[in-house]
Amino acid sequence: MPRLPSRGTTGAAAAFVTSLVLTLPVGNAYANGLSGAAAAAVTPTITAASATTTKGTRATIKADGTATVPEDAPKVVKRLIAAANEIIGKPYEWGGGHGTVVDDGYDCSGAVSYALIGAGLLDSPLASTGLMTALGEGQGRWINVYASAEHAYLEVADIRLDTSSVGDASGLSGVRWRPVIGQRAGFTVRHGDVS
Template sequence: MGRSRLTAATAALAAVAACVGCGTDGGASGGGPGEDGGGGAVEAVLTPDSVDRGAVQRASVGERERRGGQAVELRGAGSETEPASGPATAASAADGISPGAPTDAEVRAELRQARRQLARFRTFLGTTAYLQTGPRARVLPDGTAVAPDDAPEPVKRIIQAGNAIAKFPYKWGGGHGAWRDDGYDCSGSVSFALAGAGLLDSPLTSGGFMDWGAAGPGEWVTIYTNPGHIFMIVAGLRFDTSGRGRAGTRWQEAPRSTAGFVVRSVPGL
């Protein structure tokens, strides 16, 4: 709308100038004011309300014919203003940086935040068993275990409790006088892990586990016991005080012989 009004106004001014020229030429040739060179009356091009576009066009054509077809071209009248490029935009273009890109300070701040989140995640891995790892649990380099995400909640709690003592030293009778001890034997270790899931009220010896729970292997937890030793398999990992491998942990991925052991399980697991 602004462009149309500016174009019309420009044309009107050109027509008025043409008409003034006509009156001057007419006076020189004997014509009176308000007459063209041929003695005809000049059409009004302006009205109180608007520009008479038809009169403007006719006056412009007549002026070009009178001057031998010469015309004056007005460039840029009514053209849209292009957005100015400020110093920041020009500098960004010169450096090849897209407008709106983050600054170096913002990038460094994001990196610091990412490092803090990674540190918290590493701490999380070292203290909990709640992490998806596939169809079976696995042992981390620090000797703790992580449970499958789809494992039942008691299984995750067994692993979490086992992590708490996974690297404690072997101590004969450890874990039987009190749940908290500075070392645990085989049955004390298994008892502590099961108690962490609320499955055992007080520690049992390896012989005491021979008729505990249900007979046969379980889907998630299987206990192998005899009068001299006990270990259990939890989500595919062996929790055992013998044969401790890397990081001196009770969690082990390698199997062992089960000959001479009674097989028991946790009902429902």
Template sequence: MPTATVDPASGLAVAPAGAPAEVVALIAAGNVIASTPYKYGGGHGDFEDTAYDCSGSVSYALHGAGLLDETLDSTALSKWGLAGAGAWITIYANKTHTYLIVAGLRFDTSGAKKAGSRWQAAPRSSKGFKVRHPAVAGL
């Protein structure tokens, strides 16, 4: 599988050539909010907000890909979709935090520099997280 990259100047993700339309759309949606501020509860109740928490960010990106119709908190995301890693999109969630990996790139509010991007190439431990993926063939 080709890997997405982070543009060092903008902090935005670049989808790999040949990625499924949902992956391209998820990355584009993530780019829209990649540098917005963090706010606990941000992005819930409505996808449009001025700041996002972890689950609000993941929900926004999944919604942008047409994979989610309502915002979910991290506990709900730990039960969403199907168990296990996806081919292109994998959600890691527990009762206190969630992040996703899309085309090998992490979208996460944790570890980002202040006013930095949510897109990160650096891996993080998935210990204590439930691993889920969209219930869409090939994703």
């Protein structure tokens, strides 16, 4: 069973992935103007459990719903997938992941924010409208966040992190890795690719 992050912890946490050690930097809410309990509630330590690696640049969805980490992907991609694996299977909960990053359930933007925080790309959770302007503008090679005023999802290494079952024959609800669907009408695309 993975260790759950404690509230109010800042800095980096070590996460062990099969034959790969990942350091998951987390946001610093204090630097973003928050203090006290408010900062503690949104500044997590994300510790990712073991994840299976796969050769190449494409992640795959395993039978348990978690994703493999592609060996040839950049470290930020590996960190994002390992972090998101920690919340796979959590139920959809409106507002989940916003009052506290580590939560019992997640809404769409809470799940996307969790993964991006785990990858070191965000400091704190954003609503879907905030994700419409976060990160780099346009399409990226590795990490793409699709957001509208009503919904957000991300695609990374040929899989999609989403709470919506659109395009997913399984029809399962909650936070899941799903097949990619690309950019839907009315969604902006932002990328999290780093050199």
